[in-house]
Amino acid sequence: DAGITQSPRHKVTETGTPVTLRCHQTENHRYMYWYRQDPGHGLRLIHYSYGVKDTDKGEVSDGYSVSRSKTEDFLLTLESATSSQTSVYFCAISEGAGGQPEQYFGPGTRLTVT
């Protein structure tokens, strides 16, 4: 498996609180992605990064922000968590050397907003 870790692996938080999820890679890959996975919706892209301090929105970016200050770390922040953000969050990385590189996924973070 690619060197990708996510922290925390599980989190329960209350509505209205800020939450930050961390993705850390040891592969020095350029591209990093945050997805959420919900039953019946598959994997939906939240934000992605194509380099340090370079990020772009995905299809479900409302309520989320990201930051990437180092190649190896990509942070996802829920500014004010809502129950609709209860989900499993996956980070992924890809090399981006040309063509359409495959993505390698982290183990996921299960977030519950009560």
Added chain:
Amino acid sequence: GQQVMQIPQYQHVQEGEDFTTYCNSSTTLSNIQWYKQRPGGHPVFLIQLVKSGEVKKQKRLTFQFGEAKKNSSLHITATQTTDVGTYFCAGPRGQAGTALIFGKGTTLSVSS
């Protein structure tokens, strides 16, 4: 907007039966990728198809990319309990870049 659709959503088979999942895109794709997610796990890359009409095999798995590059299929011959999981297809999101748009997946269950 761009969509990638998969059918069926769920499929249950007896061990030894064949299984097929179909993927259809609203736009022409430059390539298509397939991923497998075991229960409780994370998606794992299986294969990428690039050429029109391309067929690739991995042991009992056969992947096909349509001539128009808008559809794809994954066929598993003689399923085994180890094939259990959700299979996703994914295509490039938009015209450029590395971001992917995923289908909703087909969840396969196998009884022995």
